[in-house]
Amino acid sequence: MAKKVIPDSEMIVNPDGSIFHIHLHPDQLRDNIIICGDPGRVDMIASYFDTRDYEVRSREFHTIGGTYRGRPVMALSHGIGGDNIDIVMTELDALANIDLEKRVVKDTHRSLNIVRIGTSGGLQPYVPVGTPVIAAKAIGFDGVLNYYAGRNEVCDLEFEKQFCKYVDWNPLFAKPYVVEADPGLVEKIGRNDMVHGYTISAVGFYGPQGREVRLPLAEPELNHRIEKFEYEGGHITNYEMESAALQGLAKLMGHHAMTICSIIANRVATSANPNYKTAMNDLVGNVLDRLLG
Ligand SMILES: O=P(O)(O)O[C@H]1O[C@H](CO)[C@@H](O)[C@H]1O
Numbered sequence: 637m638a639k640k641v642i643p644d645s646e647m648i649v650n651p652d653g654s655i656f657h658i659h660l661h662p663d664q665l666r667d668n669i670i671i672c673g674d675p676g677r678v679d680m681i682a683s684y685f686d687t688r689d690y691e692v693r694s695r696e697f698h699t700i701g702g703t704y705r706g707r708p709v710m711a712l713s714h715g716i717g718g719d720n721i722d723i724v725m726t727e728l729d730a731l732a733n734i735d736l737e738k739r740v741v742k743d744t745h746r747s748l749n750i751v752r753i754g755t756s757g758g759l760q761p762y763v764p765v766g767t768p769v770i771a772a773k774a775i776g777f778d779g780v781l782n783y784y785a786g787r788n789e790v791c792d793l794e795f796e797k798q799f800c801k802y803v804d805w806n807p808l809f810a811k812p813y814v815v816e817a818d819p820g821l822v823e824k825i826g827r828n829d830m831v832h833g834y835t836i837s838a839v840g841f842y843g844p845q846g847r848e849v850r851l852p853l854a855e856p857e858l859n860h861r862i863e864k865f866e867y868e869g870g871h872i873t874n875y876e877m878e879s880a881a882l883q884g885l886a887k888l889m890g891h892h893a894m895t896i897c898s899i900i901a902n903r904v905a906t907s908a909n910p911n912y913k914t915a916m917n918d919l920v921g922n923v924l925d926r927l928l929g
């Protein structure tokens with residue numbers, strides 16, 4: 637049977653042969669990828685590389701490819717939000733698994749290792765500012781995964797059910813989805829000396845994470861209920877904005893993905909550290925060493 641040709645409108649390839657938003661060519665893809673929100677953090681991550689092979693900037697997507705201890709690696713920024721993860725994951729997967737010239741899926745599947753190193757807000761007293769927290773389970777409030785077939789097969793449906801009941805989930809919000817991190821990556825990077833948490837990927841930084849700056853919240857008590865919720869002996873530890881879409885899309889596409897975040901604000905202690913770069917630097921060095929050292 638002839639393979640399905642993906643139409644020009646559904647997967648846009650730039651005139652130079654690169655994929656639409658992230659502007660990378662297939663030969664620039666590496667199997668080990670560090671991703672982060674901040675385009676500036678890509679320079680910091682690449683400062684650990686022993687060689688730099690290329691650098692590409694397009695919108696919020698900044699990529700540097702090179703080697704770490706002789707092994708090929710790339711660092712890429714995805715900007716803020718799960719909607720950007722939909723773009724980055726679809727385009728990385730296209731570089732890996734679609735022939736961009738013929739516009740057909742390749743016969744052999746290529747699997748990528750993707751580690752997101754982010755910043756995050758803590759929701760428990762035992763994750764003070766400076767703590768690295770692994771999103772062992774990521775809870776998507778962003779709705780992205782709900783748009784894909786097979787979503788139920790990669791999600792912890794019992795967690796979703798118990799969570800929605802416990803917090804009395806507002807039906808005006810997108811239905812939460814819960815996805816585990818890749819266990820192999822978590823073992824490699826987390827070893828047994830890092831906090832394994834349940835991480836919420838919110839659909840915004842302020843109201844959607846329960847921050848009341850000037851506008852009152854629709855659900856002012858939601859964070860208190862979230863902090864108290866317990867599942868299999870664990871609590872929800874932190875808020876960020878991309879881990880659930882990353883981990884969910886990676887599972888659907890056949891890639892390995894995890895998220896680790898440095899806590900830069902603790903919502904319970906109402907403390908924050910805007911000078912978080914030192915802790916982030918240490919975390920990046922540690923992750924690269926454990927992934928590729
Ligand atoms: O520091 P990064 O990786 O951007 O991650 C966190 O910081 C941003 C919000 O300030 C969101 O992207 C959130 O997930």
Ligand SMILES: O=c1cc[nH]c(=O)[nH]1
Pocket residue numbers: 755756757758841845875876877900901
């Ligand atoms: O509180 C925080 C801090 C960083 N990133 C978030 O999404 N929330």
